[in-house]
Amino acid sequence: MISKKNTGNTIVDIARALDISPSTVSRALKDHPYISQATKDRVKKQAAKMGYRHNALAAGLRNRKSNTIGLICPRISMYFQSSIVTAIQRKVQEAGYSLVICQTNDSYEIEKQVVNALYASRVEGLIASCTLHTEDFSHFDIFSKSGIPLVFYDRVPRSYPAQVIRGDDYRGGTEGAEHLISRGCKQIVYISGPLTCNLYQDRYAGFKDALQRHKLPLPKKNLFFHELTLENARRTCERIFSKKPWPDAIFATNDTTAIVAEQYAREAGLKIPGDIKILGYSNDPRTEIIDPALTSVEQFPAVMGEKAADAVVELIRKKTQLKKTMPPIITPVELVVRASTGGRMAGS
Amino acid sequence: MISKKNTGNTIVDIARALDISPSTVSRALKDHPYISQATKDRVKKQAAKMGYRHNALAAGLRNRKSNTIGLICPRISMYFQSSIVTAIQRKVQEAGYSLVICQTNDSYEIEKQVVNALYASRVEGLIASCTLHTEDFSHFDIFSKSGIPLVFYDRVPRSYPAQVIRGDDYRGGTEGAEHLISRGCKQIVYISGPLTCNLYQDRYAGFKDALQRHKLPLPKKNLFFHELTLENARRTCERIFSKKPWPDAIFATNDTTAIVAEQYAREAGLKIPGDIKILGYSNDPRTEIIDPALTSVEQFPAVMGEKAADAVVELIRKKTQLKKTMPPIITPVELVVRASTGGRMAGS
DNA sequence: GGTAAATATGCAAACGTTTCCATAATTAAA
DNA sequence: TTTAATTATGGAAACGTTTGCATATTTACC
Numbered sequence: 001m002i003s004k005k006n007t008g009n010t011i012v013d014i015a016r017a018l019d020i021s022p023s024t025v026s027r028a029l030k031d032h033p034y035i036s037q038a039t040k041d042r043v044k045k046q047a048a049k050m051g052y053r054h055n056a057l058a059a060g061l062r063n064r065k066s067n068t069i070g071l072i073c074p075r076i077s078m079y080f081q082s083s084i085v086t087a088i089q090r091k092v093q094e095a096g097y098s099l100v101i102c103q104t105n106d107s108y109e110i111e112k113q114v115v116n117a118l119y120a121s122r123v124e125g126l127i128a129s130c131t132l133h134t135e136d137f138s139h140f141d142i143f144s145k146s147g148i149p150l151v152f153y154d155r156v157p158r159s160y161p162a163q164v165i166r167g168d169d170y171r172g173g174t175e176g177a178e179h180l181i182s183r184g185c186k187q188i189v190y191i192s193g194p195l196t197c198n199l200y201q202d203r204y205a206g207f208k209d210a211l212q213r214h215k216l217p218l219p220k221k222n223l224f225f226h227e228l229t230l231e232n233a234r235r236t237c238e239r240i241f242s243k244k245p246w247p248d249a250i251f252a253t254n255d256t257t258a259i260v261a262e263q264y265a266r267e268a269g270l271k272i273p274g275d276i277k278i279l280g281y282s283n284d285p286r287t288e289i290i291d292p293a294l295t296s297v298e299q300f301p302a303v304m305g306e307k308a309a310d311a312v313v314e315l316i317r318k319k320t321q322l323k324k325t326m327p328p329i330i331t332p333v334e335l336v337v338r339a340s341t342g343g344r345m346a347g348s
Numbered sequence: 349m350i351s352k353k354n355t356g357n358t359i360v361d362i363a364r365a366l367d368i369s370p371s372t373v374s375r376a377l378k379d380h381p382y383i384s385q386a387t388k389d390r391v392k393k394q395a396a397k398m399g400y401r402h403n404a405l406a407a408g409l410r411n412r413k414s415n416t417i418g419l420i421c422p423r424i425s426m427y428f429q430s431s432i433v434t435a436i437q438r439k440v441q442e443a444g445y446s447l448v449i450c451q452t453n454d455s456y457e458i459e460k461q462v463v464n465a466l467y468a469s470r471v472e473g474l475i476a477s478c479t480l481h482t483e484d485f486s487h488f489d490i491f492s493k494s495g496i497p498l499v500f501y502d503r504v505p506r507s508y509p510a511q512v513i514r515g516d517d518y519r520g521g522t523e524g525a526e527h528l529i530s531r532g533c534k535q536i537v538y539i540s541g542p543l544t545c546n547l548y549q550d551r552y553a554g555f556k557d558a559l560q561r562h563k564l565p566l567p568k569k570n571l572f573f574h575e576l577t578l579e580n581a582r583r584t585c586e587r588i589f590s591k592k593p594w595p596d597a598i599f600a601t602n603d604t605t606a607i608v609a610e611q612y613a614r615e616a617g618l619k620i621p622g623d624i625k626i627l628g629y630s631n632d633p634r635t636e637i638i639d640p641a642l643t644s645v646e647q648f649p650a651v652m653g654e655k656a657a658d659a660v661v662e663l664i665r666k667k668t669q670l671k672k673t674m675p676p677i678i679t680p681v682e683l684v685v686r687a688s689t690g691g692r693m694a695g696s
Numbered sequence: 697g698g699t700a701a702a703t704a705t706g707c708a709a710a711c712g713t714t715t716c717c718a719t720a721a722t723t724a725a726a
Numbered sequence: 727t728t729t730a731a732t733t734a735t736g737g738a739a740a741c742g743t744t745t746g747c748a749t750a751t752t753t754a755c756c
Contacts, residue, residue, distance in 0.1 A: 010741095011742065011743065020706085022706090022707095022742090022744090023705075023743095024704085024705055024706070026744060030744095033703090034703060034704055035704070035705080036704060036705090039704080039705085053464075053490070055409075055468070055470060055742055056468050057405050057409045057741085058409050058743045059742080059744075060743090061403075061406050061712065061742085061743075062711050062744050062745085063743080063744070064711065066405060067469075068469075076424070076430055077430045077431050077433070079425075079427075082425040085424050085425070085430075086425040089424060089450070089451050090451060093450060093451065098465070098466075100416075100447065100449075101447055102441060102446075102447075103434065119401055120403070120404050121404040121405075121415075122404060122405050142399075285633075285634055286633055286637045289607060289634045290637045290638070290639075291638075358711095359712065368735075368736085369736045370712090370713080370714090371738095372734085372736070374712095374713065374714060375715095375734095375735090378714095382732095382735080383733095384733080384735090387734080387735085402712095402713090403712055405711085405713095406711070406714090406741090407712080407713050408713090409713075409740095410713045410740075410741050411713080411714070411715095
């Protein structure tokens with residue numbers, strides 16, 4: 001076998017070519033103050049000439065750092081996630097780190113695998129949004145125990161020594177409910193994701209509290225809890241519209257479900273917002289396209305992503321030890337009122 | 349300074365603990381056939397006990413490989429891109445590689461930077477979709493010259509020693525045009541991205557050829573070339589609808605633009621598809637939500653992503669040298685006919 | 697002219713893994 | 727029983743970079 005020498009050229013090669021030591025070359029390349037300008041110039045010129053490329057692996061090994069941050073998210077292609085990922089990627093790139101992205105597809109098994117894989121690849125920090133089914137977070141212990149910065153966003157643990165970034169889900173639930181109530185709705189169907197997940201818990205709590213404040217009943221038949229897929233949305237809507245009495249509002253905790261609800265309501269011959277009002281969550285681009293446009297809760301994914309990225313970078317820089325008591329960062333939500341609930345009203 | 353010993357534990361530590369050699373431990377951990385089962389068991393048990401974690405950096409340095417694949421794309425959050433990225437990530441993860449994702453934000457400067465950064469981090473393969481302004485691809489030479497697998501998708505170079513995956517844009521342009529013509533349109537406005545980019549060139553060529561075949565004129569005033577942003581779409585639509593005669597069709601080469609066109613046409617009091625037909629490109633989720641639903645050209649991003657991922661992995665495995673003559677992989681497109689152009693017709 | 701500081705460079709070890717090449721132990725073949 | 731093959735393990739170097747420490751040179755100040 002022909003031993004193809006080294007790919008390009010190493011610091012040692014440059015050193016040999018210039019008859020100086022590798023240390024000097026290394027220092028010259030990163031503008032160490034104690035290297036004379038003359039030497040720096042020679043080294044850089046030679047490096048360019050030989051097509052030298054820094055080897056991040058070797059440097060990483062020596063320095064025990066990879067300049068890499070890991071990201072775990074359920075699915076990149078969902079609008080809300082992709083917006084967050086975009087923001088995180090941009091920020092992390094600006095801070096000089098590489099971002100290694102993994103998807104769990106909402107599989108707890110895969111989540112455990114990728115956590116381990118990212119640990120093995122020595123990421124310097126980890127940003128994660130968990131699967132819908134993650135209730136046991138102990139697979140993240142390898143990070144928290146070895147003091148590697150760990151930031152959760154959106155789908156986060158309740159109590160874990162890590163920085164947590166999450167939307168104000170309680171408020172989202174409350175504002176949605178208050179809005180519907182203020183528009184006179186009494187029979188509100190609430191379609192939620194599984195309560196294993198913190199954000200659906202909080203939204204539901206906010207929703208329930210608002211109803212209670214207004215002394216409105218909340219019968220079981222108006223409550224649906226399941227993964228918010230297209231198929232599930234259809235099944236639920238079929239149930240809802242299969243027989244009267246029909247509800248006068250549907251609050252869906254994601255937009256896909258709200259969109260399906262609108263379609264089913266229309267097919268059932270109901271006027272929106274006259275007969276029934278519909279409210280979604282996340283302010284997906286489709287919400288302002290559909291007719292009537294959907295009222296939805298904006299979550300500012302870009303802000304959330306930026307905060308998550310800033311948080312890891314900050315933690316890495318400051319070498320902060322993560323405490324269980326670290327206060328969560330709550331990002332704002334904002335109800336975007338559109339036609340599906342009657343639109344902006346005069347004086348409101 | 350207190351020298352915090354090594355993070356967790358290394359192969360050497362395990363070796364010491366069991367009083368065997370590091371080579372044996374290394375081999376045992378990866379089930380080398382020449383290691384006895386007894387030893388393997390002991391080693392693995394000890395590894396688990398000591399919380400040993402493989403160090404991918406050290407292994408990468410030694411093996412001169414990183415088990416990492418790089419991905420460069422303009423913007424993750426655009427629907428088409430995020431679908432591709434999702435597919436690529438999944439495939440790459442399945443194949444046992446990590447995926448490092450970079451965004452260029454359509455900046456040529458950033459593209460050059462990230463290409464270099466990914467090279468330095470020793471990715472074993474690179475998947476890239478270029479910026480709209482990339483006409484000179486020489487910054488990718490460090491990859492092609494060092495024989496590192498290089499795969500372009502969607503926005504690709506015309507002639508470069510790399511594997512190219514692209515949609516059948518010529519056909520997309522043709523089918524769109526033929527469809528509009530078959531529905532009786534004569535004054536078709538064509539809104540395209542800049543012709544610096546291969547895919548807009550091809551779509552335009554397909555469009556133009558179809559018109560020519562049908563002996564339809566193509567006046568300058570019906571042609572618009574600019575980046576397909578929301579703002580540009582609005583500006584163009586204002587121009588289009590500011591004065592009669594109005595066109596009887598608009599073919600926009602992305603969906604955002606087509607959606608804006610629909611809105612402007614509606615505002616101008618035109619009936620869709622009666623007075624004007626509108627056609628988009630990419631089959632964004634919004635196209636089937638908007639009313640009337642938009643006819644659009646489906647590009648099967650998941651397929652494209654899978655092919656791209658398969659291609660890099662294959663190239664890495666086979667160590668294929670990239671030749672300039674490597675035939676491009678063309679993924680299919682499919683016109684999805686909806687109401688905005690009259691919907692599916694009987695017998696078609 | 698002597699000492700001290702500042703400037704510039706080199707030596708060598710270390711990061712943790714893998715693998716080529718020995719060697720030792722066991723089994724099979726002659 | 728010797729030789730050959732097989733099975734199991736160890737030694738040591740190498741991957742390419744960085745950095746603490748040492749040393750050499752220059753400049754500055756008494």
